[in-house]
Amino acid sequence: MVSSQFDTKTLLNSGYNRLCIFRKQTMIFQSNRRTFVAQIASFVTAASALSFSNIAFAADEAADAFIKRVSDEVTETIKNDKAIQGGDLNKLYALVDAKVIPHVNFKRMTASAVGPAWLKATPDQQKQLQDEFKTLLLRIYAGALTEINDKTISYKPLRANPDDVEVVVRSEVRGKGEPIQLDYRLEKTPGVGAGWRIYNLNVMGVWLMETYRSQFSQQINASGIDGLISSLKSTNQKLAKK
Numbered sequence: 001m002v003s004s005q006f007d008t009k010t011l012l013n014s015g016y017n018r019l020c021i022f023r024k025q026t027m028i029f030q031s032n033r034r035t036f037v038a039q040i041a042s043f044v045t046a047a048s049a050l051s052f053s054n055i056a057f058a059a060d061e062a063a064d065a066f067i068k069r070v071s072d073e074v075t076e077t078i079k080n081d082k083a084i085q086g087g088d089l090n091k092l093y094a095l096v097d098a099k100v101i102p103h104v105n106f107k108r109m110t111a112s113a114v115g116p117a118w119l120k121a122t123p124d125q126q127k128q129l130q131d132e133f134k135t136l137l138l139r140i141y142a143g144a145l146t147e148i149n150d151k152t153i154s155y156k157p158l159r160a161n162p163d164d165v166e167v168v169v170r171s172e173v174r175g176k177g178e179p180i181q182l183d184y185r186l187e188k189t190p191g192v193g194a195g196w197r198i199y200n201l202n203v204m205g206v207w208l209m210e211t212y213r214s215q216f217s218q219q220i221n222a223s224g225i226d227g228l229i230s231s232l233k234s235t236n237q238k239l240a241k242k
Contacts, residue, residue: 063167063186064158066196071153074099092142105187105199106134112200113212114220114228121225129225132232139239151175153182164188168202180204 074095078084083091110130111118121129156170165188172179183202189195201208219228 062158063160063196064155064169067169067184068155089142093138096138096142101138103197105197106130108199109209112209114216115213117220117225125225125229128229132229132236135236136232
């Protein structure tokens with residue numbers, strides 16, 4: 001039976017040790033709940049490296065420079081903010097909402113995570129899915145940001161042409177134990193406000209949206225689109241009480 005809720009305790013309390021456990025799993029794409037939770041735990045720690053500024057970005061800024069600059073900026077903000085260090089979740093959520101959310105393509109992420117069922121969903125269902133998924137990822141990011149103190153990030157040379165509009169930025173998160181692979185898929189948005197936006201993450205060889213798609217597919221098969229929406233809402237309500 002597919003559970004109607006996600007494991008919120010694991011989502012918030014995962015850390016570096018769970019990344020190591022996740023790496024040792026041989027069947028990453030298993031559809032069971034335990035594997036999915038481990039994958040999400042990996043994302044939570046990796047997301048600590050992904051924090052964004054609300055500064056207007058130059059359209060010609062290289063994708064890897066974008067990731068590095070804004071990650072460094074917000075990492076320093078977190079480390080120097082006594083309220084956040086003291087556990088002020090409301091301030092942390094506000095920081096994520098202001099500096100992370102505008103630079104993530106949540107429509108594309110949600111459509112990818114939901115898979116073929118996205119096209120069968122009504123406009124209202126699509127909106128609810130996107131809103132709830134956005135809220136879920138916001139809170140996961142916020143929880144992850146509390147784990148940045150003992151980690152550093154190194155970036156690999158960018159393999160892209162100057163005119164590419166979709167690229168992959170590859171990096172490693174270094175802390176205790178072995179380095180953790182962390183890659184970003186980005187798209188360049190045209191016109192006013194042009195710049196880079198994230199639409200997927202790769203943690204230790206696993207693209208996050210594909211991982212969500214496996215779990216969401218089970219939920220949709222069991223209880224339909226409305227069942228998935230209900231599950232996401234329930235999870236977000238629990239996270240809001242933390």
